[in-house]
Amino acid sequence: xxxxxxxxxxxxxxxxxxxxxxxxxxxxxxxxxxxxxxxxxxxxxxxxxxxxxxxxxxxxxxxxxxxxxxxxxxxxxxxxxxxxxxxxxxxxxxxxxxxxxxxxxxxxxxxxxxxxxxxxxxxxxxxxxxxxxxxxxxxxxxxxxxxxxxxxxxxxxxxxxxxxxxxxxxxxxxxxxxxxxxxxxxxxxxxxxxxxxxxxxxxxxxxxxxxxxxxxxxxxxxxxxxxxxxxxxxxxxxxxxxxxxxxxxxxxxxxxxxxxxxxxxxxxxxxxxxxxxxxxxxxxxxxxxxxxxxxxxxxxxxxxxxxxxxxxxxxxxxxxxxxxxxxxxxxxxxxxxxxxxxxxxxxxxxxxxxxxxxxxxxxxxxxxxxxxxxxxxxxxxxxxxxxxxxxxxxxxxxxxxxxxxxxxxxxxxxxxxxxxxxxxxxxxxxxxxxxxxxxxxxxxxxxxxxxxxxxxxxxxxxxxxxxxx
Numbered sequence: 001x002x003x004x005x006x007x008x009x010x011x012x013x014x015x016x017x018x019x020x021x022x023x024x025x026x027x028x029x030x031x032x033x034x035x036x037x038x039x040x041x042x043x044x045x046x047x048x049x050x051x052x053x054x055x056x057x058x059x060x061x062x063x064x065x066x067x068x069x070x071x072x073x074x075x076x077x078x079x080x081x082x083x084x085x086x087x088x089x090x091x092x093x094x095x096x097x098x099x100x101x102x103x104x105x106x107x108x109x110x111x112x113x114x115x116x117x118x119x120x121x122x123x124x125x126x127x128x129x130x131x132x133x134x135x136x137x138x139x140x141x142x143x144x145x146x147x148x149x150x151x152x153x154x155x156x157x158x159x160x161x162x163x164x165x166x167x168x169x170x171x172x173x174x175x176x177x178x179x180x181x182x183x184x185x186x187x188x189x190x191x192x193x194x195x196x197x198x199x200x201x202x203x204x205x206x207x208x209x210x211x212x213x214x215x216x217x218x219x220x221x222x223x224x225x226x227x228x229x230x231x232x233x234x235x236x237x238x239x240x241x242x243x244x245x246x247x248x249x250x251x252x253x254x255x256x257x258x259x260x261x262x263x264x265x266x267x268x269x270x271x272x273x274x275x276x277x278x279x280x281x282x283x284x285x286x287x288x289x290x291x292x293x294x295x296x297x298x299x300x301x302x303x304x305x306x307x308x309x310x311x312x313x314x315x316x317x318x319x320x321x322x323x324x325x326x327x328x329x330x331x332x333x334x335x336x337x338x339x340x341x342x343x344x345x346x347x348x349x350x351x352x353x354x355x356x357x358x359x360x361x362x363x364x365x366x367x368x369x370x371x372x373x374x375x376x377x378x379x380x381x382x383x384x385x386x387x388x389x390x391x392x393x394x395x396x397x398x399x400x401x402x403x404x405x406x407x408x409x410x411x412x413x414x415x416x417x418x419x420x421x422x423x424x425x426x427x428x429x430x431x432x433x434x435x436x437x438x439x440x441x442x443x444x445x446x447x448x449x450x451x452x453x454x455x456x457x458x459x460x461x462x463x464x465x466x467x468x469x
Contacts, residue, residue: 014143017133018126022147023047025125030118033079034110037102045115048073050160070158074114096168106295115155122147220371225438227319228252229369233260233391234411234429236292236417242277244413244429248449249282252433255319257283260349260391260410261290261373264297265417266333284318286310289327290373290392298327313356315367321441324360324385325371326353343376350380357384368441375409382407386442387434396430396448406443406466408432412469415451428452 031044053067053074067074123144144312144441211428230248235241248254264271278285278301285307289298302309308316310325317323329349350372357367361384365394370381370388375397378390383403390409396415397409435444450460 014139014146015131017130018147019066021126021129021143022122022150023125024129025121025123026118028121028125030114030121032110032114032117034106034113036076036106036110039413041110042077042079043110044075044077045118046073046075046113047071051161067160067163069161070154074111075445100230119148119151122151190206223438226309226444227256227321227436227438227441228254229321229434229436230254230257230431231260231389231408231410231434232257232413233373234262234290234394234412234416235259235275235414236262236412237265237279238414238417239274239277241429242280242281244431244451247283248431248433252447254283254433256321256323257281257285258323258369258371258389259285259287260371260389261328262291262292262391263287266295267292267297267331269296272297272370275300275304278307281306284308286316286318286323286325286371288325288371288373291330291332293328294331294333308369313360314354315360315365320438321369321426321436322365322367323362323369323371324353324367326344326350326358326377328373328377328458330374346372346374346376347380350374350377353377354384357381368436370405375407378409381405384435396432407444408434411450 026045026047029159032043033040033042035041048071051066051068051070051073052360053065053076054062054080055065055076056062126147128138130140131137134143135141146188151274155252230245230252231279232241232245245257249257263275283306285304286292287301289295289306290308298309298311308318310323311327313324313326314324315324326349329345353370353372353435357370360367369383369395370378370385372378372381372388372390374392375390378388379401381388382405385405388407390407391412393409394412395409396411399408400406412427413429413431415429416427431449433447433449435446436442445463445465448460448464450462450464
C-alpha cells in the first residue's frame with residue numbers, strides 16, 4: 001500500500017474513532033436536567049442528519065422545530081410538572097406576567113449547560129476511545145482535539161442557521177397531532193399572547209385547586225357492611241381524572257370502580273399508555289367499551305392487572321356484586337361503523353345484553369348491575385336487573401324505567417377531556433359513589449361528586465336517596 005493510501009486510511013480510522021467516541025460520550029454524560037418554568041426537563045444533544053429541536057412530552061407525543069441546520073439535534077424531554085413551583089404561580093399570580101421571561105432565561109441557562117457538558121462529553125469520549133484503540137497518548141489527544149473542532153463547527157453551523165420563527169411552524173406527532181385544533185396554531189399564540197397569559201394563569205390555578213379539592217372531599221360513613229361502587233365515565237384522556245378517582249377510592253373506601261366507557265378519545269395504540277394508571281387506583285376496575293374506545297383499547301385494558309372488561313353479556317362478581325356489561329357497537333373516530341341508525345345498533349346491543357341477563361337469571365345467577373356506554377342500550381335491560389349504568393351524554397340523568405330498573409347516567413369524569421377546551425363554558429368533572437346493601441345488593445343511596453372544570457374551582461358532594469315510584 002502506498003504512503004498516501006496509508007495516510008488516508010489512518011485519517012479515516014481516526015475520524016471513525018472520533019465520531020464513535022463523541023457519540024458514546026454524548027450518550028453517557030451528555031444530558032442536563034434543568035427547570036424550565038414550573039417544569040423539570042432533560043436537555044440532550046444528539047447526532048442528527050437534519051438538526052432541529054425535538055420536544056418530547058411523554059406520553060402525549062412530541063413536537064419538532066426546524067430551529068437550525070447542523071448535524072446535531074437538541075432533545076428536550078419534559079419530565080414532570082413540579083407541584084411546588086406550580087403552586088407558587090397560583091399563590092403569586094403576578095408572576096404569570098413574567099413567566100415568558102423566566103422560561104426564556106431557563107432555556108438559555110439550560111442550553112449553555114448542555115453545550116458545556118456536551119463539549120466535555122465529546123472530548124472525553126473521543127479521547128478515551130482513541131486511547132483504547134491506539135494506546136498512544138498523542139493519538140488519543142489528537143482524537144480529542146479533532147472532536148472539539150467538529151463540535152465547534154457544528155455549533156457555528158447551528159448559530160448561523162438559527163431560525164427563531166420555527167416555533168410558529170411546529171410538527172406534531174403522537175397524541176399532540178390534535179394540538180393545533182385544541183389550542184390554536186402557534187401564530188395565533190404569538191399574536192394573542194396576552195390572552196394566552198391570562199388563560200395559562202386560570203389553567204394552573206384550576207388544576208392545582210382541582211387536585212386540592214379532590215384530596216379533601218368529605219367522606220360519608222355508612223354502615224361498615226355497605227358496599228361502595230364508584231361510577232365514572234367519559235374520561236376522554238384527561239390525566240387529572242386518575243388523581244380524582246384515586247382520591248375518591250381512598251376517602252370513600254371504594255370496593256369496585258365501574259367505568260362506562262369513552263376512556264379514550266381516538267382509540268389509537270399511541271393512547272394505550274394512558275391506561276397504565278388503572279392497576280394503581282386501589283380498587284378493581286370494571287370497564288365497558290365506549291364509542292371512542294377501539295377493539296385495541298379493549299384488548300389493552302383486558303391485559304391490565306386488576307381490570308375486568310365486560311362485553312357480550314360477560315359477568316364478573318366483585319365483593320359479591322354481579323356486574324354484566326356490553327361494549328358499544330359503534331366506533332366513531334374512524335367512521336368504520338355505519339351511523340345511519342346509531343340508536344338501532346345500540347338497541348340491538350342492549351337486547352343482546354338483556355337476553356344474556358335473562359339466561360343468567362334462569363340459571364339462578366341473576367346480575368345486580370348492567371353496564372353499557374349508551375343509555376339507549378341500557379334501556380333495553382329494563383326489568384332484568386335492579387340497576388343499569390351508562391354514560392355518553394356528558395351529563396347526569398337518573399330515572400326508574402317502566403319495568404322497575406333504575407337507570408343512572410353519569411357525566412364526564414374527565415370534564416370532557418381535551419375537547420372541553422373548545423367549549424365556551426367549562427365542563428364539570430362528575431363521578432358518583434353508589435351505596436349498595438350488602439345482602440340484597442340494591443341501591444340504598446348515592447353521592448354525586450361534582451368538581452369545577454376549567455374556569456371553575458368548586459367542589460360539591462350531594463346525597464340522594466331512592467324514592468318510591
